[in-house]
Amino acid sequence: MINKNSPIPIYYQLEEKIKNQIDQGDLKPGDMLPSEREYANTYAISRMTVRQAITKLVNDGYVYRKKGTGTFVSEKKIEQPLQGLTSFTEDMKARGMTPGNRLVHFKVVPATSSVANYLKIQENDPVYEIQRVRLADNVPMALETSYLPEKLVPGVTKEIMQSSLYEYIEAALGKKIKEATQIIESSTANQNEVELLQVRKSSPILLIERHTYLEDGTPVEFVKSAYRADRYRFMINMKR
Numbered sequence: 154m155i156n157k158n159s160p161i162p163i164y165y166q167l168e169e170k171i172k173n174q175i176d177q178g179d180l181k182p183g184d185m186l187p188s189e190r191e192y193a194n195t196y197a198i199s200r201m202t203v204r205q206a207i208t209k210l211v212n213d214g215y216v217y218r219k220k221g222t223g224t225f226v227s228e229k230k231i232e233q234p235l236q237g238l239t240s241f242t243e244d245m246k247a248r249g250m251t252p253g254n255r256l257v258h259f260k261v262v263p264a265t266s267s268v269a270n271y272l273k274i275q276e277n278d279p280v281y282e283i284q285r286v287r288l289a290d291n292v293p294m295a296l297e298t299s300y301l302p303e304k305l306v307p308g309v310t311k312e313i314m315q316s317s318l319y320e321y322i323e324a325a326l327g328k329k330i331k332e333a334t335q336i337i338e339s340s341t342a343n344q345n346e347v348e349l350l351q352v353r354k355s356s357p358i359l360l361i362e363r364h365t366y367l368e369d370g371t372p373v374e375f376v377k378s379a380y381r382a383d384r385y386r387f388m389i390n391m392k393r
């Protein structure tokens with residue numbers, strides 16, 4: 154029930170209630186939410202308050218609006234652990250999903266000063282610049298742009314980038330990937346991401362930057378990824 158005497162805002166109570174119903178499976182992906190009027194009547198609250206709760210759920214990617222039809226529950230988000238340095242291919246296989254790639258571009262370019270700086274190479278040294286849409290069961294999940302020093306990772310081809318880059322580095326080149334630093338920040342989809350990730354304009358996006366190192370500390374990749382925030386959430390276990 155909604156507690157009107159609680160210091161917790163009413164819109165927030167409704168938002169949490171709907172989120173719980175989604176988490177528990179009472180509302181399933183594709184289900185239509187009751188209308189604003191129905192929620193307002195059921196809980197004796199204003200439609201404005203209902204709209205505020207639902208807009209928050211839309212912005213956080215739990216539900217989506219279809220013009221002229223209603224509001225629907227989104228697909229369940231993938232919960233990605235932040236411990237462990239894994240590849241997209243490994244992550245999807247571990248979930249029983251089929252990883253896929255759509256190569257957007259593949260070039261060898263002279264490193265800009267910032268890419269050279271991250272990869273600890275000279276400016277203008279050749280680097281692969283590879284952009285891929287990463288798919289899970291054919292659904293676009295992320296758009297990744299990777300930079301790799303050509304000398305360190307020779308022989309990368311378009312075909313290799315259609316499957317796992319990490320597998321190529323480790324199994325084919327025999328180089329051990331050891332660690333990475335990852336930075337996550339929020340954003341909204343730009344026009345390119347809207348098209349390639351098949352999301353609505355201004356959809357929530359998680360920007361992830363990964364700097365990855367080999368066993369001897371050599372930087373091997375610098376990656377900028379745009380993950381769909383309506384399909385992903387990140388999880389970490391903490392100890393104290």
Ligand code: GLP
Pocket residue numbers: 239240241242243297299316317318319320361363374376378
């Ligand atoms: C994840 C990481 C990327 C990394 C990729 C490798 O998606 N965010 O930084 O390049 O995995 O994946 P794969 O080996 O499947 O190509």
